Amino acid sequence: MGSSVKKTPVLAVSMGDGNGIGPEIILKSLHKLLGPDHNNPGGQNLPGFMIFACPETLKFYAEKLEIPIFWKESTGTVAPESGHVHLISVSSSPVEIRPGEITALAGKAAMTAIASAVDCCMDGTADALVTAPISKEAIHLAGYNVPGHTEFLAEHTGSSSVGMMLVNDIMRVGLATIHIPLRDVPSALTPELLEEKLLLFHRYLADSFSIQSPRIAVLGLNPHAGDGGVIGNEEADIISPVIRTLENKGMDITGPWPADGFFASKSYENTDMVLAMYHDQGLIPLKMTGFGGGVNITTGLPIIRTSPDHGTAFSLAGQNQADAGSMEKALHLARELAEKRTSRRKKAL
Ligand SMILES: NC(=O)c1ccc[n+]([C@@H]2O[C@H](COP(=O)([O-])OP(=O)(O)OC[C@H]3O[C@@H](n4cnc5c(N)ncnc54)[C@H](O)[C@@H]3O)[C@@H](O)[C@H]2O)c1
Ligand SMILES: N[C@H](C(=O)O)[C@H](O)COP(=O)(O)O
Numbered sequence: 001m002g003s004s005v006k007k008t009p010v011l012a013v014s015m016g017d018g019n020g021i022g023p024e025i026i027l028k029s030l031h032k033l034l035g036p037d038h039n040n041p042g043g044q045n046l047p048g049f050m051i052f053a054c055p056e057t058l059k060f061y062a063e064k065l066e067i068p069i070f071w072k073e074s075t076g077t078v079a080p081e082s083g084h085v086h087l088i089s090v091s092s093s094p095v096e097i098r099p100g101e102i103t104a105l106a107g108k109a110a111m112t113a114i115a116s117a118v119d120c121c122m123d124g125t126a127d128a129l130v131t132a133p134i135s136k137e138a139i140h141l142a143g144y145n146v147p148g149h150t151e152f153l154a155e156h157t158g159s160s161s162v163g164m165m166l167v168n169d170i171m172r173v174g175l176a177t178i179h180i181p182l183r184d185v186p187s188a189l190t191p192e193l194l195e196e197k198l199l200l201f202h203r204y205l206a207d208s209f210s211i212q213s214p215r216i217a218v219l220g221l222n223p224h225a226g227d228g229g230v231i232g233n234e235e236a237d238i239i240s241p242v243i244r245t246l247e248n249k250g251m252d253i254t255g256p257w258p259a260d261g262f263f264a265s266k267s268y269e270n271t272d273m274v275l276a277m278y279h280d281q282g283l284i285p286l287k288m289t290g291f292g293g294g295v296n297i298t299t300g301l302p303i304i305r306t307s308p309d310h311g312t313a314f315s316l317a318g319q320n321q322a323d324a325g326s327m328e329k330a331l332h333l334a335r336e337l338a339e340k341r342t343s344r345r346k347k348a349l
Contacts, residue, residue, distance in 0.1 A: 009127035009338035015053035016132030020312025021322035028324035038070035048080030052113040099318030107138030127338035128304035147179035162300035168290035173282035218255030
């Protein structure tokens with residue numbers, strides 16, 4: 001190995017909405033990872049962490065949780081070493097902290113944190129982005145016209161085709177449509193969109209999860225997958241033709257499956273990913289089978305991005321009731337994906 005000591009990845013963590021549980025789950029998960037005295041256990045080969053947050057907000061929740069300060073304030077230009085935590089301030093003046101409230105100021109601070117963290121990943125200082133939850137309402141109050149991270153990250157990184165995939169110990173679910181009103185789903189489901197998403201997820205499963213020939217099960221849109229056209233035609237007109245086209249190209253893709261029976265019969269156990277036609281069709285079963293232990297991944301970006309499988313949980317904010325398990329998994333998976341990408345790049349040289 002010569003002098004090349006293995007560098008552990010650096011994770012950029014955005015604080016999320018400061019009035020929600022984001023800061024709490026960041027503090028709890030890093031406190032656990034670093035150990036009780038935060039005495040850099042570099043020997044444990046931890047990543048370096050960069051937290052993009054309002055310093056006052058992080059201190060406020062640390063005091064409430066009785067977690068001693070384990071970070072060092074930094075400008076964000078230097079990558080932290082293994083087991084070290086840098087805090088990069090995203091506010092020029094203290095932001096009012098109002099746990100449980102939806103405010104434009106918190107929305108603005110949350111988005112500033114994400115943008116700075118992404119920039120750090122894009123310039124190579126950090127190896128992956130892990131986002132704590134934001135409030136879609138708060139970011140709208142702050143003037144951001146996007147429904148969530150996924151769409152903001154696509155815009156901010158200039159990515160034309162991105163996908164949302166949530167994973168837990170039981171299944172992986174990809175979404176054909178993401179944050180759109182239910183009434184708009186049928187018209188959004190075009191053959192072009194389905195093919196684009198299937199190819200994107202197929203490539204991601206192969207590259208990032210090392211599944212060389214991923215088995216993908218595609219759900220129908222209508223009850224009983226349309227029941228031969230009696231309850232809708234999207235299956236026959238749009239979904240089936242795309243499945244056949246991709247099958248003919250050698251991909252292992254099946255469906256369209258009636259969604260209720262597919263999940264009830266645990267057919268996901270025989271697949272590597274399920275493609276759901278809309279958000280709740282796929283995310284209700286995923287969250288029911290492992291809420292608090294799942295991870296949300298954005299595919300199709302030039303950077304790695306993970307996040308917990310839950311939102312801001314405003315009613316729990318500031319009460320030391322938030323479970324940090326999903327955040328821990330999101331940090332862990334981000335690290336794993338970053339290491340895989342590094343080794344893929346080395347092999348390609
Ligand atoms: N990645 C993200 O930024 C993200 C993800 C999901 C939802 N959201 C946003 O969060 C806001 C609230 O969404 P919601 O109410 O639909 O979902 P939510 O996940 O915030 O809450 C759903 C339920 O789960 C509980 N819960 C959530 N996380 C928990 C945790 N870590 N520990 C213990 N209990 C927890 C909540 O108290 C609530 O009862 C919305 O604005 C939504 O868009 C953001
Ligand atoms: N759809 C996600 C979920 O239900 O967990 C959530 O809204 C987060 O989306 P972004 O990653 O785009 O913020």
